[in-house]
Amino acid sequence: xxxxxxxxxxxxxxxxxxxxxxxxxxxxxxxxxxxxxxxxxxxxxxxxxxxxxxxxxxxxxxxxxxxxxxxxxxxxxxxxxxxxxxxxxxxxxxxxxxxxxxxxxxxxxxxxxxxxxxxxxxxxxxxxxxxxxxxx
Amino acid sequence: xxxxxxxxxxxxxxxxxxxxxxxxxxxxxxxxxxxxxxxxxxxxxxxxxxxxxxxxxxxxxxxxxxxxxxxxxxxxxxxxxxxxxxxxxxxxxxxxxxxxxxxxxxxxxxxxxxxxxxxxxxxxxxxxxxxxxxxx
Numbered sequence: 001x002x003x004x005x006x007x008x009x010x011x012x013x014x015x016x017x018x019x020x021x022x023x024x025x026x027x028x029x030x031x032x033x034x035x036x037x038x039x040x041x042x043x044x045x046x047x048x049x050x051x052x053x054x055x056x057x058x059x060x061x062x063x064x065x066x067x068x069x070x071x072x073x074x075x076x077x078x079x080x081x082x083x084x085x086x087x088x089x090x091x092x093x094x095x096x097x098x099x100x101x102x103x104x105x106x107x108x109x110x111x112x113x114x115x116x117x118x119x120x121x122x123x124x125x126x127x128x129x130x131x132x133x134x135x136x
Numbered sequence: 137x138x139x140x141x142x143x144x145x146x147x148x149x150x151x152x153x154x155x156x157x158x159x160x161x162x163x164x165x166x167x168x169x170x171x172x173x174x175x176x177x178x179x180x181x182x183x184x185x186x187x188x189x190x191x192x193x194x195x196x197x198x199x200x201x202x203x204x205x206x207x208x209x210x211x212x213x214x215x216x217x218x219x220x221x222x223x224x225x226x227x228x229x230x231x232x233x234x235x236x237x238x239x240x241x242x243x244x245x246x247x248x249x250x251x252x253x254x255x256x257x258x259x260x261x262x263x264x265x266x267x268x269x270x271x272x
Binding site: 058065069076119121 | 193257
């Protein structure tokens with residue numbers, strides 16, 4: 001899977017399947033996060049994008065929550081997602097993310113939901129810089 | 137730097153130096169995020185932890201914001217940080233993160249600020265699972 005020769009490296013859409021969207025619900029109830037994962041998997045991922053169910057992404061009060069990441073790219077965490085409303089938006093956004101070399105979708109090309117519901121982002125790993133203090 | 141032979145792999149504390157803590161301020165003013173980075177660097181990182189200044193982590197309204205990460209570990213993003221109050225807490229938390237194999241500080245050992253100000257977390261990269269749909 002990692003010897004993919006497409007121009008862009010594969011992208012991964014992580015979906016928190018434990019998300020309750022901040023709601024009280026019985027322990028054995030099927031959770032909104034699981035519904036979102038199921039809806040995405042049923043619709044099918046764009047080529048070069050994998051959809052991975054994960055444990056809690058700790059954005060519990062503002063779920064459902066996903067993360068987009070890939071080798072050499074910024075990782076973006078998005079919240080406020082709903083299985084009944086946002087599947088197409090998410091898959092479109094994942095394809096746009098996949099098409100970037102660095103995870104930075106140009107602002108004007110970014111889905112509206114992404115603009116308003118970014119929880120955090122984290123840069124790709126880099127080599128140490130002169131400003132770090134590894135042995136303070 | 138990457139051939140470190142300590143039991144735990146090095147940990148990295150990313151500090152958003154662009155953070156305004158949601159405040160209006162002149163474009164050329166020194167930002168709270170830069171103050172936080174300076175205070176951390178002046179105090180000095182624990183052994184095996186590097187402190188890296190980074191561009192916006194997009195938790196702007198609830199900054200200052202940092203991320204803790206390392207090879208094979210969950211990445212944690214924390215907000216609500218203040219240069220005048222939280223330097224010791226952050227460095228203590230970074231050392232506790234470094235001492236874990238997977239980034240999961242046991243709940244009872246987690247600094248109080250970390251318990252209440254976790255913005256999001258992202259799992260370490262893993263191999264594809266049977267549940268992914270790479271070519272939907």
